[in-house]
Amino acid sequence: MKAIGFKKHLNIDNPESLIDLEISIPVPKEHDLLVKTSAVSVNPVDVGVRKSGRTILKKPKVIGWDACGIVEKVGAKVTLFKPGDRVFYAGSFIRPGSNSEYQLVDERIVGHAPKELTDEEVAAMPLTSLxxxxxxxxxxxxxxxxxxxxxxxxxxxxxxxxxxxxxxxxxxxxxxxxxxxxxxxxxxxxxxxxxxxxxxxxxxxxxxxxxxxxxxxxxxxxxxxxxxxxxxxxxxxxxxxxxxxxxxxxxxxxxxxxxxxxxxxxxxEWMYTKSYYHTDDMISQHEILDKIAQMLDNGKLKSTLNKTLSPLNAQNLRKAHKLVESGGKVVVSKWS
Structure with missing residues (x-):
């Protein structure tokens, strides 16, 4: 599958700060959903993780948290979703990120995506909402x-x-x-x-x-x-x-x-605490995102998206990081 990652912590103007990759599609286990991502958003945390560090990584690191996509496969213990469901989530700080065609994410931190919004509008919302x-x-x-x-x-x-x-x-x-x-x-x-x-x-x-x-x-x-x-x-x-x-x-x-x-x-407040430590109340993020989806669908909340880039590749993701470094909420969508 296609993915975007980095091995060196570089200035975003450097072409190697984010690079296109080909990696294996992961296999869902237990509470995992395998999600085919359609849109991802870039937050300050993406910029911070990409920039922080001096060592050259042995293998590329794939980051990215906010995402909207479709469930492709589910693990044996999954009860909240089924293949074909459209979902949104902010992921985990300790697992490979959403800047990949397919991503594993625990169902307990995933919500059913709003029905009335585009993929791009949806992808802008999970991390900030949580x-x-x-x-x-x-x-x-x-x-x-x-x-x-x-x-x-x-x-x-x-x-x-x-x-x-x-x-x-x-x-x-x-x-x-x-x-x-x-x-x-x-x-x-x-x-x-x-x-x-x-x-x-x-x-x-x-x-x-x-x-x-x-x-x-x-x-x-x-x-x-x-x-x-x-x-x-x-x-x-x-x-x-x-x-x-x-x-x-x-x-x-x-x-x-x-x-x-x-x-x-x-x-x-650190949104990742629940998935980082697998707290007993981790499933509350699923419940919160479902509430947020309802509020977005009925117009009580509106998406904070202000710019979209397409297709989803390293070049556009570098552009998104640069825009976020100067302020803004940017979504990159549709794998080329």
């Missing part, structure tokens, strides 16, 4: 469509990106007032179009801006870019007993004591 959903409804403990959220608010830092755009929509559906951050005219317009009630600039003082629109504190903060740079601002803005969730790592020590008097909560 991250946003888990951050809001598992980490923060919010409830979707709940009167309990009335009068509460959330600050989403980097709200115009993929996770931010999805989180903005979900938070809005949950009844929260959404304060999103964006810095450019196009990203400001984008986040407003995805449900932000207010927009502030993360390149300027967030405390001053949030208080200027009438909020001394916020109930929740979802941090999606530059934890180090925004830490003190978040600790000042979070409401007593509020909750901060971050998807980005700190590069220097963060002072948790700034949250002590407020008895505020801080937690991490």
């Amino acid at each position: 991250t946003a959903y888990e951050a809001l409804f598992e980490q923060m403990g919010l409830e979707l469509n709940s009167s309990k959220n009335k009068g509460k608010n959330i600050l989403i830092i980097n709200g115009a990106a993929g996770v931010g755009s999805t989180a903005t929509q979900l938070a809005h559906l949950a009844g929260l007032t959404v304060i999103s951050t964006a810095s450019r005219p196009d990203s400001i317009a984008w986040t407003k179009d995805h449900g932000a009630d207010y927009v502030v600039n993360h390149r300027k003082n967030l405390i001053t801006q949030v208080r200027k629109i009438g909020y001394k504190y916020v109930d929740y903060i979802l941090e999606l870019n530059d934890l180090d740079g925004h830490w003190k601002e978040m600790c000042e803005l979070i409401k007593p007993e509020g909750h901060i969730v971050s998807i980005t790592e700190n590069h220097r020590p963060i002072n948790l004591r700034l949250l002590t008097k407020k008895k505020a909560h801080f937690s991490w």
Whole structure:
């Protein structure tokens, strides 16, 4: 089968940073689905894994997480899907990725694809949806469509990106007032179009801006870019007993004591945790993706896709990586 991978961690302008491959089609076992991929999207995690490292790999590494495709074969323990089902998923961090014609993925982290969206629109959504959903409804403990959220608010830092755009929509559906951050005219317009009630600039003082629109504190903060740079601002803005969730790592020590008097909560969100450790609740990702599919089909959510490239080959995947490095949600579809 065709695949795209790399052996060297190179700048994306180098033709060897991602190369076309021919590898064997894998065989599904136990809970595995063998999926014939039709579209994949590129996220910052793809760029990070491709760039990080100095060694030359003995065999090419195939990455890629978001995908939409058709189930070809199933393992002996599969109960949730059958051959012919159209599916979407964000895959596992410790298995070969979606940048291949066929991919093995555990059924417990796979959802039935939305029926009303194109393959490209579908492929843009799994990773961002799972991250946003888990951050809001598992980490923060919010409830979707709940009167309990009335009068509460959330600050989403980097709200115009993929996770931010999805989180903005979900938070809005949950009844929260959404304060999103964006810095450019196009990203400001984008986040407003995805449900932000207010927009502030993360390149300027967030405390001053949030208080200027009438909020001394916020109930929740979802941090999606530059934890180090925004830490003190978040600790000042979070409401007593509020909750901060971050998807980005700190590069220097963060002072948790700034949250002590407020008895505020801080937690991490990493969408891959469940499949990485095979947690007991891993099947929740299947359930979440099925909910997301329903919301996409009934128009409560909209895809965050903003650019498509075709066909699916190394040249176009390199273009997609370069676009994502400068910001954006790019899908590559249709194997040549």
